[in-house]
Amino acid sequence: MHDFAATVVAWYHANRRDLPWRRDGFTPWGTLVSEFMLQQTPVSRVIPRLEEWLTRWPTPADLAAVPPGEAVRAWKSLGYPRRALWLHSAAVAITERHGGVVPEDVDALLALPGIGDYTARAVAVFAYGNRHPVVDTNIRRVIARAVDGQAEPGPPSRRDLTAMEALLPEDRPASAAFNAGMMELGAIVCVARTPRCDECPLAAQCAWRRAGYPPYEGPRKATQKRYEGSDRQVRGRILAELRAAHVPVTDAELEGVWPDAAQRDRALAGLLADGLAVAAEGGYTLP
């Protein structure tokens, strides 16, 4: 029963993928950047952007020294570009308030823009080896199945942190490996659509398997809105235009990116409100 964690840790050490943020000598700043990029974005899309980013800005001070628009431009099409803005702001705060060193204290990390419960603990654990429960979508799914016997986790809750804490080994290095191992298990074995239960190290202890794989009964996730034709798509189109241009983009040019004027105006207003675009002489630019 309590070899649950030991099983995950042993499996992790034997099966972990070779990813950039697991290389020897990877810096806390690199971990922070990777965690920002990995928020809601698949590993395969993150890796090339991460390598470019760390080559160009190897420290927080390097990023803090350029305008935020440069971060938005380098973000390219990773999605959710406010993350680039938040990462830039975080770099400024780290440079000004933390002497250029990524903090390892969870509360200090939580105080930075764009960092929530997941990212703060991920940095504290993966960059510094501290002992905290890390909870992401993978871990929520593994716990739901292996521990709770449910096909899917319920809605996210602060109680998820408590559940993970209860499973966490006391030993610091083991607790870090357990966090990483649970995420890895959810990412490559206990996946959302077609779990590979025949390859799972927890199969013998899995409550969901023991119960006969009952289907999920709880509240349904809200269905994701269609992207084609959405305000999000229009924002993306306008921002792509601003990223590509190095002089202000005019209203006339923006008319070409989306025909519906009302929707275009709404999207532009949103970008301006978010600080992803600024009014300039004759048009709009990145900040």
Next chain:
DNA sequence: GAAACGTGGCA
């Protein structure tokens, strides 16, 4: 707690 917030790949 719900809704908003990008983009791309896969079944």
Next chain:
DNA sequence: TTGCCAAGTTT
């Protein structure tokens, strides 16, 4: 083709 999913955070 459509729907689901992807290392979440903010308001």
